[in-house]
Amino acid sequence: MNVLKAINNWRVLDESYGLHSLKLFVREQLVRPSLLKLPSFYPTDLNLEVTTVCDSHCKYCCRDRLVNSGEKPVEHLSLQNARHYIDRLRELTSNIPDEELSFAPVGFGEPLLSPHFFKIVAYIRELFPHIIIHANTNAISLNLEVAEELVDCGLDDLILSINFADRKSYRRECGVDKLPQVLKNVIDFLRLKGSHLPRSYVQLLDREENHVSLKNFTRLLKPYLKGGNHLYFREFIEFSSYPRKNAKYVCSEPWSVMFVDLKGNVFPCCLYAWGLNHRLLRLGHIDDDPDILFSKLNRLRKAQLSGNYNSTCKQCAGLDVNSQWYKIRFHNQVQKLIKT
Numbered sequence: 001m002n003v004l005k006a007i008n009n010w011r012v013l014d015e016s017y018g019l020h021s022l023k024l025f026v027r028e029q030l031v032r033p034s035l036l037k038l039p040s041f042y043p044t045d046l047n048l049e050v051t052t053v054c055d056s057h058c059k060y061c062c063r064d065r066l067v068n069s070g071e072k073p074v075e076h077l078s079l080q081n082a083r084h085y086i087d088r089l090r091e092l093t094s095n096i097p098d099e100e101l102s103f104a105p106v107g108f109g110e111p112l113l114s115p116h117f118f119k120i121v122a123y124i125r126e127l128f129p130h131i132i133i134h135a136n137t138n139a140i141s142l143n144l145e146v147a148e149e150l151v152d153c154g155l156d157d158l159i160l161s162i163n164f165a166d167r168k169s170y171r172r173e174c175g176v177d178k179l180p181q182v183l184k185n186v187i188d189f190l191r192l193k194g195s196h197l198p199r200s201y202v203q204l205l206d207r208e209e210n211h212v213s214l215k216n217f218t219r220l221l222k223p224y225l226k227g228g229n230h231l232y233f234r235e236f237i238e239f240s241s242y243p244r245k246n247a248k249y250v251c252s253e254p255w256s257v258m259f260v261d262l263k264g265n266v267f268p269c270c271l272y273a274w275g276l277n278h279r280l281l282r283l284g285h286i287d288d289d290p291d292i293l294f295s296k297l298n299r300l301r302k303a304q305l306s307g308n309y310n311s312t313c314k315q316c317a318g319l320d321v322n323s324q325w326y327k328i329r330f331h332n333q334v335q336k337l338i339k340t
Contacts, residue, residue, distance in 0.1 A: 051109035054113070054138075058163075101128065103124050112146055135158055147189040170182075201229075205234055281310075
């Protein structure tokens with residue numbers, strides 16, 4: 001298949017908002033496990049948890065469960081610790097070209113609520129001049145002051161997670177009645193930023209209720225979906241339902257992802273906390289010797305290659321819908337190709 005032709009078709013479908021056509025196109029023409037090559041280096045996808053404070057209570061998110069059970073504290077990452085963790089990540093990736101890396105200053109909270117978010121992004125950019133930095137927001141706190149600071153702040157990509165297109169569904173699933181405010185914030189931000197960075201993706205989940213409201217929603221946003229702004233549909237994955245089926249595919253996350261939480265604990269995937277007994281996936285602390293971190297990582301990889309999954313991985317929804325993660329990751333590769 002001609003990759004450049006595929007990229008062009010992706011753009012056309014994205015602009016026409018053809019949800020089902022896009023899904024079919026991705027599944028049949030782009031999403032093949034053979035297309036996802038293992039990275040030449042590790043880690044290439046860096047995640048840093050900047051806060052666990054959140055202003056919504058989404059049913060499909062495990063954040064409230066973790067907080068209520070005492071497994072997660074409700075706090076912001078200090079700027080001092082953030083800089084230290086970023087320094088360590090720079091040391092661990094010193095042999096990897098920035099062009100091979102991406103960095104997400106996100107976690108189990110709303111990133112824009114962190115009082116240090118923009119300073120953290122600036123420090124990442126200082127140490128990783130050519131890296132792709134991406135984040136997401138539910139846009140509840142995205143007022144004009146924050147919007148102005150977001151424009152050209154150092155982020156390359158931003159997902160605006162509206163997720164539901166009608167007020168009733170939004171209130172039911174997100175636990176707050178904020179959709180009118182969120183839509184205003186998103187439109188004001190897109191209008192303000194124009195074609196400046198970050199490239200912005202208004203995200204809806206592929207749920208039946210969104211299909212019903214899609215026409216009016218796209219009519220409202222269409223004037224602002226230009227100059228690097230897009231409407232993005234993400235397949236809905238229910239992480240809270242257990243137990244899972246047996247794993248069918250080797251997970252790609254341990255070959256690319258390094259997630260550092262508020263306390264400096266290191267995990268080999270960004271989904272670690274969705275599962276039960278997630279501490280089984282802890283590789284160590286960011287200050288540990290790399291040999292300690294990578295030895296446990298390699299044991300995890302070898303076990304998966306031989307078909308042995310620990311209890312946390314077995315309960316991860318990502319393995320049941322592996323092709324969707326290939327889709328997301330391949331989409332990121334496509335975006336890199338577009339830029340070059």
